[in-house]
Amino acid sequence: MASSISYRERLAPPLWLLVVLLLIVPAVLAVFLPISLAWGAVVAVAIYALVVAILWLSSPVVEVAEGALRAGRARIEVVHLGVAEPLEADAAREAMRTGWDAAAHHVTVPWTRALVRASVVDEADPTTAWLVSTRRPAALAAAIEAARP
Numbered sequence: 001m002a003s004s005i006s007y008r009e010r011l012a013p014p015l016w017l018l019v020v021l022l023l024i025v026p027a028v029l030a031v032f033l034p035i036s037l038a039w040g041a042v043v044a045v046a047i048y049a050l051v052v053a054i055l056w057l058s059s060p061v062v063e064v065a066e067g068a069l070r071a072g073r074a075r076i077e078v079v080h081l082g083v084a085e086p087l088e089a090d091a092a093r094e095a096m097r098t099g100w101d102a103a104a105h106h107v108t109v110p111w112t113r114a115l116v117r118a119s120v121v122d123e124a125d126p127t128t129a130w131l132v133s134t135r136r137p138a139a140l141a142a143a144i145e146a147a148r149p
Helices: 015-032 037-058 089-096 137-146
Strands: 005-010 061-065 068-071 074-077 081-088 105-107 114-120 129-133
Touching (some): 005 137, 015 037, 061 137, 068 129, 074 105, 081 137, 089 114
Parallel strands (some): 105 129
Antiparallel strands (some): 005 061, 068 074, 081 114
16 A cells, blocks of 8 residues: 655755764864874764764654654644644744744754644644644645645
8 A cells, every 4th residue: 555645855954064064074183183193084984974874864754644744753633733834934933932832842953944833623632733844834734735634
């Protein structure tokens, strides 16, 4: 049985962050230079690779499939969600700062500037809404709306 994935995105770090993280290499080399340049190079490359791997593996996946929204390890059926609202620029910034809702479920990463907010309409659920980072808020909101029965 094939799954009906209508939206999938990994919130991986952008390329510019991986380039900035290359500063790890000269920092480690400076520490190891009095000991051994060869060992310093090996350790520097290993540490950089480990940091990049950790960032990649820990980046959440946002997916709408089979009538459910999955963000990271959490999952909710779309029938329990209200209207999905894409938030960009000022609206997203306001939702993450002064409009912060502690009772909402947040799956956010600092390197995306857009969100989708969907209120939770299930009265048995104490969570008020889901706020999910995305690079394509309109597409994610449309996928949530299209997944409704």
